Amino acid sequence: MKKVILSGMRPTGIMHVGHLHGALLNWAGFQDTYTCYFFIADWHALTTEYEDPSVIRESKIDMIIDWMAIGLDPGRCTFFVQSQIKEHAELHLLLSMIVPLPWLERNPTYKEQLRELKTRDLYTYGFLGYPVLQAADILIYKANGVPVGEDQAAHVELTREIARRFNYLYGEVFPIPEVLLTKTSKLLGIDRRKMSKSLNNAIFLRDAPETIRSKVSEMITDPQRARRSDPGDPSVCNVYSFHELYSPYSKVVEIGEACRTAKIGCVECKGIMAQNLIEGLAPIREKALELESKKGEIEEILQEGNRRAREVAQRTMEEVRAKLNL
DSSP: OOOEEEEEEOOSSSOBHHHIIIIIHHHHHHTTTSEEEEEEOHHHHHHHHTTOTHHHHHHHHHHHHHHHHTTOOTTTEEEEEGGGOTHHHHHHHHHHTTSOHHHHHTOHHHHHHHHHOTTSOOOSHHHHTHHHHHHHHHHTTTOSEEEEOGGGHHHHHHHHHHHHHHHHHHOSOOOOOEEEEOSSOOOBOTTSSBOOTTTTOOOBTTOOHHHHHHHHHTOOOOTTOOSTTSOOOGGGOHHHHHHHHHSOHHHHHHHHHHHHTTOSOHHHHHHHHHHHHHHHHHHHHHHHHHHGGGHHHHHHHHHHHHHHHHHHHHHHHHHHHHHTTO
16 A cells, blocks of 8 residues: 655645745655655644634635646546544543643744734644644644645654554654655745745746746845956855746856856746746746636535545544543
8 A cells, every 4th residue: 555645734825936946846856766745735724824714715726726736636636625624623632631741842933924924913723733723734634745845844843742642652643754854945035035936026827928037127136246257156045045946057157156156137037937937937827827717626626535534533532432442
């Protein structure tokens, strides 16, 4: 039997280039070698969007459109909505009984988001405890691996600790999931911060060509290169990291050398990259626009995925209750 992987995304808007290279292409590469579960993490989205959950409801179908546009196939993997599988909440509750509080308080992502999202009140039980819900999401499908970016690796490590603790206390139920890191380095937003819709610094998969050109023109390059005649350092340039993904290799080498010797300016460099980025994203944008007219079919895909996921989750919870003598 194939090993199982599981991963999910919070539905807080359409997908951007950071999602594509930080997760989605990685997911697509696993479809033929693993049994794949990919879910819409709407309960997780509530940890930060609880004051206005309308964006969560509106984003679910858009998210599946983007997933399918990049090549995820509902015939080879299971898409489902977290809140439609109530067993996630039950396992979350049971796991929360055995998780020491310091495990959650030392979570680096928790501390980072408290600093970054100062406009929102995140001092809630749900936000502190979301890694336990994340552990329930993973363990309920007995996932052997979790494809994530480096910023999520600590959460999977916590899931591994929770699984070990449960198995030690009650008997073997859960495999210990491995971290499957994304190979591509993280792409930053146009302001060199983490790419995010909330930070208004993202390039979206469905952005029109003129929008992409406008956003690329605003991208921060080498901060030390103040004048056109100054030599640059491609290794610290955000635009160059996009060149490495979207420009032909020969052009990447040429741009790198020209930057280091000040033979090319940042404006020209951005223009070349923007055109290559537009061409690279064009098939995704075209497929997404086609799928926008098939939202009824996508709803049916989600309903079938919910059914398949629920069957697996129910079987796991029968085992868990038996181990706990409930």
